[in-house]
Amino acid sequence: MATLRSGKSKLLLLPFCAPTRAASFASSSSSSFNNLFDEPPADMDEYGELGGGPAVTTRVIRRDRGGKFEKAYHLGAFADKKKAELGVSDKAERDAFWADIRSQSQSKYVKVSQLNQDRREAKKKDNAKAIEEAPQDARAALEEFFVEGEVAEDLKSKFGELPEFGYASTSGAISTLGDPLERTADKTEKNASVRVEEEKTKELNEVSKFMETSMLSPEKGRLESLLQGTSASVEALLTSNPECLALQHKLSKSKTSGQVLVLVADELENMDGINMATALHRIAKHSRSYQVSQVANDPRYASLVERLGAHLNTLDGVGLMNTLWALVRLNTAAPKWISDLVDRCISIVDQLEPKQLGQGLYCVYRMSKHVAPTEAMKALQSALHGQVRARLDEFADPHELVSVCTSLAKLGVRDETIFSALGSRVSEKMDDFDMEDIAAVSWAFARAKFTDKELFRKIRDSLTVRTSECSVKSLVSLTWSLSKLGETGGEEDLFRYTLAPTIRSFMLDYSVQDLCALAWSFANANVYDVDFMSDIAHALMPKTREMNCQDACSAVVALSSLQYSHKELFEALKQQSFRLMHTFTPLQLSRTLYGFGVAGVRDKKLFYEMTLTSISKLHLMYAKNVCDILCALMEADYLIPELTRPLLDHLGRQLDKLGPTECVQLLTAVAHVEPSEQRSSLGEAVAEQLRPKMKTTVRWIPSGPEIADVLQSFVMLKLNNDRLLENTLMMLSPASKAPSCTSDIFLRILGSCAEMPDRSRDAVKVLLHKHVGLQNAFNRLFEELCSSTISKLDQETLADLVYACARIGYDDGMFVQRLIEYVDQHLTRSAGFRSFQSMARLVYALCELNTRLDMARVLCREAIDGGMWEGGNGEDILMLAWSAVFLSLPPPVELITEMCIMFEERLPTQLLMAQQIAVQLEYGDDYIDVNWDDARVDTFVKDVRAIKRNDLYPVVYGKKANHRGTALMHTTTASSWVSAALEQLRIPHKTSYVVDNLYRVAAGFPSQLAALDVLCPDSLVSPGGTRPLGTAAMRHRQLALLGWAVKDVTQREVYEAIVTRSVNSFIAKQIGPIHPNAVKYIEWSKVEVPDIDMKDGDKFPSSTSEQEEAVRRQYEEEMLADIFGQDPQPITTLGG
Structure with a gap:
């Protein structure tokens, strides 16, 4: 198997041997350590095939000599094919056949082996010939290097003659060649007991080749940087041991950690510091994660680490950083000299190159992950950080x-x-x-x-x-x-059209962590690509069992935020979350619960168990985490007292730690909790905590959904905090420009404003008069509603929209009128309303807005004559009866009788409306002669007339009560200014007088049965304020019906008179027929009248100089703009 040592064969076989090597490693013992690290097995032939028997049928693809690919099948495959063709079953024939095959294979392998042996012999002869022509020692190689590099004269003039070669001291070992990985020298030590003479000459040839090629090329040997260095750098090169250079070359050429350990076992005694640092670095570089434990237990590695500690002082910055990196990479037990290594790194940190600075910071990070950072590690980090900051230009x-x-x-x-x-x-x-x-x-x-x-x-x-x-x-x-x-x-194009298609092409290659991170990224970027999220969901489906806590949390939150529903995936996520429930961190628990809640999961067992686990960890949670849990329970409709009580108690003690978004979430969750004393007190506390945060001066701008949640909480909790209401509505102006403020959100906002208690609803009316920005926001949202949604709504929904506008007194003259036109068109095409509630609400809205009264009369008569009110609820019948009274229709006896019967046991919600009907029944010309057969009508009139409304007799809790009531504050201020003018005129009157337990007027003159009434913004249609609302018109009519002479003025007229310093004359003209002092004042109008002493903290500065006069006028203009907006318009008043 000698042919496997050749470089060409090795490169050819590596791609096909990797699986086999891994398998052999898994089954090998520690005694065969050298064969475990990426070395080919001993039974591999030159084609990369395993085994030698005919039964093996492995197929490989190799490159032939001509550069083409061909299929090389094992002889066993050919034998199987021959056997099938022959089909001979006789044993003798089979034996003969296999004998013939064996002889053929033997001759073939003999020929191939002989050919390879001839090639190796020829190559050895060529190498020997080259060695004879090359320099025979290291000194000659260096001399030739200086001559061929054309730098001999420069170096000799600078450093003198070349020193003698030999073993240099440890302190003089090479330390300036940079990274030990870039040094390519080989050792020349002779080992006659192991190596033959031919190998020795080959090593000498490699040293010569290293000198000639590597060191002459600046990009390999870094000669250029060496020549630009210090004299110590070049001297270290010249005095280094050639045998260490050769050993360095062999270490650099090693491809596996096993090869490095073999060199360590043979040459450890002859290694200098650079060699040992390089050996350690190569071991770490070539050791994979599953090999680290065996490397750490290998005695050769232990000897190397122990010996390296004595040579730390011989290493430069590159060697020290490489040593530190190797120890971190192998993650073994820290050697005894680790502190010396860190101290040495700190001492030479100013000598490190930029590459080593980054490497050192990485090592500090890795070490801090496994052990607590020591003072030395902190010092090293600080030193490296300082060097990076000081050498940014490098x-x-x-x-x-x-x-x-x-x-x-x-x-x-x-x-x-x-x-x-x-x-x-x-x-x-x-x-x-x-x-x-x-x-x-x-x-x-x-x-x-x-x-x-x-x-x-x-x-x-x-x-x-x-x-x-x-x-x-x-x-x-x-x-x-x-x-x-x-x-x-600022756009979705990058994610939707660039990243998403590319990610899809790798979808099957991503791990669970990658898929969860991608899902979270798209959700966090607000990219609503349902198809892409569907692909991620399908890719995650078979991998849910591999998820850890963080993966499950990210996946649940990401998919739920996109409102994506995938039943099978969420079922698997529920099961995995339930299994990992007790290993979740408090943050992961809260976010996972929130994700399941928003996603619409309705598993009570999951929410119950996870919430109980969260309650046991409340002491570890931030207030934001608890808010997320409450929101999850609210979305899941599982706000049971057993779970919500401890959560609310915990939040009640941490309200000051909540941000504005968390306050909105908590206020919304509290509004959905079952009514209790805890709910009421906590709701008021959260509202007061949110009030200073909900301002235009704060950097946080709430979104449209958050504004809708706050306004809905006002309705559900019946909050009495007009300052918070004002701040919230003022934030609608910037929020209405955001894409999140859709038509659906605006419908929620409009509906919440319409359903608020009377006090808060009056405050909304005042704000619509006062702030131009709020008016513009309503106009913008109405325009979007009319252009996108209104054509899709039916007549009942349109009627509800008009009713909501009437409840807040809003009629811009364009969009609301368009809504009414749409309703009229629907009624023309259809047979009428299917619901009595919609009919009653539309008729009431038209009467309250004091517009399209002809249409209101037709609809009201149709509802009364057709008996649509039969079976309706009391509030709807009350609205229809009030509309009939307002429109002066003939008395609807049956309708009013039915209304009185319904409110026999309870009071109506709209007390003002009921009292106006009662006054009409008692004093109206059309109703006096009506013979009411049912005595409950008289009972209704007496009971309703005796009730004291909250708007007439407000409950004052202290000094802080008045500053919360926006509508009441403006009404009281206007009354006080009118009263101050009357005092200057010396006219007796009663300020803010209540007439017959029915209406409050600014100034009353009981002896003359006269009154001066100020129409405040809550009595006029907004914006503009040129038309009184239906209730204000009924007030003037019924005061006259009670025998009172009433003069109406608007609040804006009063302020304009104050600004022009003619308020006394203005008031005197209004009440001239009532009191003779007013007539005298009109005749003496040319006489200078002293200024009015203002009350309620709204005094104007006295005019004593031009400068003070200018300040006073500026103050007055600001006050006027604050009350009515930036550009007040004149208001027409009712006659009187």
Whole structure:
């Protein structure tokens, strides 16, 4: 089998022998260690076939002499074929046949072996002839090297004559040739007991060849860098031991760790420090993960490590770093001299090249993973970090840049200066990087959470053009890093049309971790590619049992965030999560539960067991984790007190640690919990915690769904926090421009505003008058709704939309009118409403908005005459009765009687509406003569008229109560300013007077049965405020019905009078017919009247100078803009 030693045969057979070598390793004992490390088995012939018997039928493909491929079958296959053709069953004939085959095969192998032996003999003769012509010793080789290199004169003039060769001291061993892996010298030691004379001459020839070729080529021997070095570098080369050079050459040529260990066993006593460092480095480089344990237990390795400790001082920076890397790579027990090695590395850190700096940082990272970092390791890391920072200009090679970036990222060193400089350098040399290096750099930046716009722009450009060059792992790294940093270019095209098709081509090659990372990356980048996620789901399906906790968590969250439902996959993920439940970290538990909840999983056992496990780890969880668990239970509709009570108790103690997003999540979850004292108190506390965070001055801008969740919580929890409501609605202006604020989200927002309690709903009306940005947001969302969704809605849904607009007093004159037109068209084409509720709501909406009253009359008569109200609920019948009263239709006796019967045992929700109906029944001309057969009508009128509404008699809890009520605050302020003017006029009145337990007016004059009423924004249609709402019109009508003379003014008119300093004259003109003092003031209007003493903290500064006058006017303008918006418009008032 000598032919197997030839290089040509070895290269030919390596690809076909790898599986066999692995199998032999698995079954071999430790005594055959040399044959375990990638060495061909002893029974292999020159064609790469195993075994020698005819029964083996292995087929290989080899290259013939002519360069073509042919199939070489074992003789056993030919024998089987012959046997089948002959078909002879006689034993004698079979024996004769096999004897003939054996003779033929023997002669064939003899011929082949003889031919190979002749070739080897001829090659030996050629080598011997070349050796005779080559220099016979190392000194002659060096002299020839200097002559042929044309540098002899320069070196001799600088360093003198060449020194004598021989064994140099250990301190003078070669240490400046750079990386020991690049040294290609071979040893020349004679071992007569083992080697023949021909092998000795061959080794001498290799030394000569090394001197002539390797050292003369700068890219191999690095002669150029050597000549530019110090005198000590060249002197070390000249004084080195030639036998160590030859041994170095053999170590560098070794292809397996077994070959290196053989050299260590034979030559350890003759090795210098460089040789031992190279041997250790080669062992580590060629040892695979399954071989490390056997290498560590090998006595030759132990001897090498023990001996190397005494030669650390002879190694330069390259040798030290290679030694440290080898120890880290083999991951064996640290030798006794490891601390000396680290100290030595620290002492020469300023001599390291950029390549070794990155290598050292990597070694520090690997060592810190296995043991706690010591002070020496921290010092080494700090020294390497400082050198990198000080020598940033020296990093030019792509591999050096990649090594430093990735090592610093793994160590968690977030140095903005270093990453910025390295990012600029990578950006400049992007064309020199292959895609694997680009992927590593992008991963490092993502791991360190740094981004460079220019760098990642070029990365995206390179990825678009060079996608085909990406490997499986580089695609995963690039996708993850771009998604992690949000560097997607602002579009989905890169992920959808560049990355996704390329990833699909490798789908079967990805591991579970890769697939989970890809799914998470697409989900985090908000790329909704259902087909791509389907492919990932199908690829993950057979691999769920291989998932660890992190894989399961990533897969569940990623697939659920895309709203992707895959029943079989999620069933497998549930089972795997249940098996790994007790090994999840607190973060993984919360995120997995959240993913299952959002994905729509309804497995109560899974949620119960995982939540109980989470409760046992509450002391290890952040508040955000607990919020995720509550959201998961809410999505799964499994908010049982047994699970929610401890979670809410834990969050109640950590509200100050919640961010704005977590506050929104918690508020939404609390709103869905069963009513309890804990629910109410915690809801108020969370709302107060969220209020300062929900401002335009805060960098956080809530999304459309988050705004909808907060407004829905107002309805469910009946919150009384108008400042939070104002801040939330003000954030709708920037949020409405985002893609997340869809028509469905706007419908949720509109519905929540319409269903709020009266106090909060009045605050919404004021805000719609006050803020132009909110008006623009509503107009923008209504325009999108009308252009995309409205044509798909039926008449019942359209009626509900108009009703919601009426509840908040919104009519922009364009989009709401378009909604009404759509309803009218539907009613024209169809037979009418199928639902009485929709009919009643539409009629009420038209009356409340005080528009299209002709259409309202027709629909109201149709509903009353057709008996549509029969079987309806009380609130709908109440709205229809109020509409009939507002439209002055003939008394609907049966309808009102039915309404009174329904509210016999309970009070209506809309008390103002019920009281207005009761006043009309008691004082209306059309209703006085009606003979009510049912006594419950009179009972209804008396009971409703006696009730004190909250808007008339608000409950004040203290000084902090007034600042929360936006609508009440503006009403009270306007009343106080009117009262101040009347005091200056010396007119007796009652401020904020309640008339007959029904309406509150700004100023009342009971003795004259007169009142001055201020129409606040909550009484006018918004935006614009030029038309009163139906309830405001009914108020004026019924005050007159009660015998009161009422004069209506708008709040804006009052403020304009204040700004022009004519408020006294304005008030006097309004009440002139009521009091003689007002008439006198009108006659004396030219007389200067003192300024009004303002109340409620809204005083204006007195005008004593021009500068103060300018300040006062600016203050007044700001106040006016704050109340009515930036561009107030005049408002027409009701007559009186």
